[in-house]
Amino acid sequence: MARLTLENVSKRHPDGTEALREVSLEVPDGALFTLVGPSGCGKSTLLSLIAGLDRPTDGAVRIDGEVVNALAPGERDIAMVFQSYALYPHLTVAGNLAFPLEVARMPRRERDARVAEVAELLGLSGLLQRRPSALSGGQRQRVALGRALVRRPRLFLFDEPLSNLDAALRVQMRAELKALHQRLKATFIYVTHDQVEAMTLSDQVAVLKAGRLQQVGPPQRIYDAPANTFVAGFFGTPPINLMPPEALGLPEGGEGACVGVRPVDLELVAPGDCGVRVARVELIEPLGAESWVTVEVGGTRMVVRVPAGQAFSVGEQVGVRPRSGSRVHRFDAAGRRQPPELPPD
Amino acid sequence: MRRLGLLLLGAALLTFLLGPVVWQARTSLQPEASLGADGALPFTLEAWRALFEREDFLWSLFNSIAVAAVTTLYCLTVGASAAFALARLRFPGRGLLLATALAITTFPPIAIVSPLYLSLRGLGLLDTRMGLVLPYATFALPLTLWLLTSFFRQIPLALYQAARVDGCTPFQAFRRVILPLAGPGLTTTGLLVFVFAWNEFLFALSFLTTPAKRTVPVAISLFAAEHAEPWAEIAAASILATLPLVVLTLVFQRRIVSGLTAGAMKG
Numbered sequence: 001m002a003r004l005t006l007e008n009v010s011k012r013h014p015d016g017t018e019a020l021r022e023v024s025l026e027v028p029d030g031a032l033f034t035l036v037g038p039s040g041c042g043k044s045t046l047l048s049l050i051a052g053l054d055r056p057t058d059g060a061v062r063i064d065g066e067v068v069n070a071l072a073p074g075e076r077d078i079a080m081v082f083q084s085y086a087l088y089p090h091l092t093v094a095g096n097l098a099f100p101l102e103v104a105r106m107p108r109r110e111r112d113a114r115v116a117e118v119a120e121l122l123g124l125s126g127l128l129q130r131r132p133s134a135l136s137g138g139q140r141q142r143v144a145l146g147r148a149l150v151r152r153p154r155l156f157l158f159d160e161p162l163s164n165l166d167a168a169l170r171v172q173m174r175a176e177l178k179a180l181h182q183r184l185k186a187t188f189i190y191v192t193h194d195q196v197e198a199m200t201l202s203d204q205v206a207v208l209k210a211g212r213l214q215q216v217g218p219p220q221r222i223y224d225a226p227a228n229t230f231v232a233g234f235f236g237t238p239p240i241n242l243m244p245p246e247a248l249g250l251p252e253g254g255e256g257a258c259v260g261v262r263p264v265d266l267e268l269v270a271p272g273d274c275g276v277r278v279a280r281v282e283l284i285e286p287l288g289a290e291s292w293v294t295v296e297v298g299g300t301r302m303v304v305r306v307p308a309g310q311a312f313s314v315g316e317q318v319g320v321r322p323r324s325g326s327r328v329h330r331f332d333a334a335g336r337r338q339p340p341e342l343p344p345d
Numbered sequence: 346m347r348r349l350g351l352l353l354l355g356a357a358l359l360t361f362l363l364g365p366v367v368w369q370a371r372t373s374l375q376p377e378a379s380l381g382a383d384g385a386l387p388f389t390l391e392a393w394r395a396l397f398e399r400e401d402f403l404w405s406l407f408n409s410i411a412v413a414a415v416t417t418l419y420c421l422t423v424g425a426s427a428a429f430a431l432a433r434l435r436f437p438g439r440g441l442l443l444a445t446a447l448a449i450t451t452f453p454p455i456a457i458v459s460p461l462y463l464s465l466r467g468l469g470l471l472d473t474r475m476g477l478v479l480p481y482a483t484f485a486l487p488l489t490l491w492l493l494t495s496f497f498r499q500i501p502l503a504l505y506q507a508a509r510v511d512g513c514t515p516f517q518a519f520r521r522v523i524l525p526l527a528g529p530g531l532t533t534t535g536l537l538v539f540v541f542a543w544n545e546f547l548f549a550l551s552f553l554t555t556p557a558k559r560t561v562p563v564a565i566s567l568f569a570a571e572h573a574e575p576w577a578e579i580a581a582a583s584i585l586a587t588l589p590l591v592v593l594t595l596v597f598q599r600r601i602v603s604g605l606t607a608g609a610m611k612g
Contacts, residue, residue: 073506073512074511074514082507086504088508
């Protein structure tokens with residue numbers, strides 16, 4: 001159980017590249033906090049700084065208020081699950097699970113009890129004498145998780161732990177992780193490049209781009225009121241439509257301004273309806289329960305999510321308009337949300 | 346057709362590599378007088394009997410084993426710690442250190458025999474076996490460093506980081522995780538150092554004077570000094586001197602196979 005605070009944390013690599021710039025964050029005790037962003041945005045670097053595997057050039061990392069910048073990883077009472085699992089290949093599953101406890105010189109009796117308990121929890125009891133090379137991907141993932149759990153640390157760090165699993169297993173493990181978090185009530189810090197993972201898992205999300213924090217908040221809030229066009233485009237499948245206001249016949253917002261409308265907030269109607277823009281259907285992607293239809297209006301393309309009942313054909317003329325009561329996000333020329341805050345409902 | 350070509354190439358290579366060994370073995374089993382003679386070859390163990398009667402030679406076998414073993418042990422101990430630091434820890438001048446180590450190996454040994462002689466005399470290590478270990482280690486360490494550094498770099502960084510997060514100090518991470526995984530690298534490097542120390546001739550000849558302290562290469566070269574050249578005995582001695590290397594290689598062959606990190610990572 002721990003609270004993590006980052007104060008103006010910056011990281012410059014020796015070659016001069018800036019990996020992180022003045023990142024300030026507050027992760028409350030017991031949160032499942034996700035750092036999300038495209039590859040190279042600095043999220044893994046940030047995790048290394050929290051773990052103590054690297055040191056910030058500037059700023060402070062605090063755990064429960066105490067500055068830990070100068071503490072070695074082992075002195076921070078944290079555990080980390082690596083993307084590659086990083087299991088010790090020369091040790092058995094039992095050896096891997098017991099490793100952190102052995103290093104901490106825990107008495108054998110207590111150690112064995114802890115290992116057995118964690119193995120039971122993760123369904124590894126039958127595999128204790130196997131080597132990592134004899135395990136499946138999902139089993140390795142569980143051992144990596146178990147090695148973190150066995151120490152009962154105050155902070156858990158996850159570096160894209162699910163990215164090496166196949167799609168079905170990933171969804172299953174995602175749910176298991178969330179259940180585990182609810183059960184342990186520990187603080188989890190989770191790094192991912194997958195916006196769906198960030199949305200589904202987290203209490204709080206921090207979006208990073210090029211080493212800078214873009215927005216922090218609960219995932220729903222970020223989805224409902226993205227702080228800028230980058231965040232708007234990052235969350236949501238299919239991605240939000242960013243276009244000049246004229247494309248939908250909306251009032252202009254000044255030089256270079258644009259609007260963002262999510263595919264779910266658009267609808268296709270008859271081309272003759274009043275107040276609609278006439279569009280041409282370019283592409284149809286059926287998904288069963290719904291279809292994603294790409295239409296073109298005066299040189300602007302946008303994607304519309306339509307229910308499965310509505311059938312269209314490529315080349316057809318349709319009318320497109322924002323659904324009534326739907327949200328149209330406005331951004332200024334620099335891509336910042338206008339007005340910055342979501343108006344109260 | 347291609348198979349036949351490969352087979353022929355293999356046979357040629359084997360002949361080239363094993364021919365001299367077979368020739369030496371044959372020479373060692375003939376009476377001195379019949380060397381160079383044509384026709385049927387009489388068989389005798391005379392040379393081998395004579396060889397084992399040379400007390401100095403038996404001592405030289407012991408000396409060689411001792412000097413090579415101590416050199417190897419020293420190089421692996423010092424080299425592994427240093428190589429780990431070079432591979433995993435960040436400190437200024439890493440590249441320079443590796444380059445300097447490489448530069449040392451380019452010194453021709455003959456050029457430094459005299460200064461080394463004076464140094465060893467100053468240290469009181471002249472005509473001692475320890476006095477050989479020191480220059481051997483100096484010459485073998487750069488190779489050790491380079492080989493082990495690259496072996497350590499192949500061990501995934503995440504394993505080291507995982508050990509650190511799990512509470513290890515850098516040294517504990519090295520001893521408990523990196524070292525057990527570096528077995529093949531340590532074995533290969535150790536063998537190379539051992540072979541180098543075993544075969545070295547110039548320093549051994551220059552720094553050791555007491556016959557009972559000589560190493561095998563020097564001892565064999567001095568067989569001839571007395572009256573006649575005892576070719577059969579020299580041949581027997583060279584076969585005997587090769588044996589420890591063959592045995593070592595066979596024993597450790599299994600450990601040289603890599604792939605020990607299988608299962609650590611995804612996949």
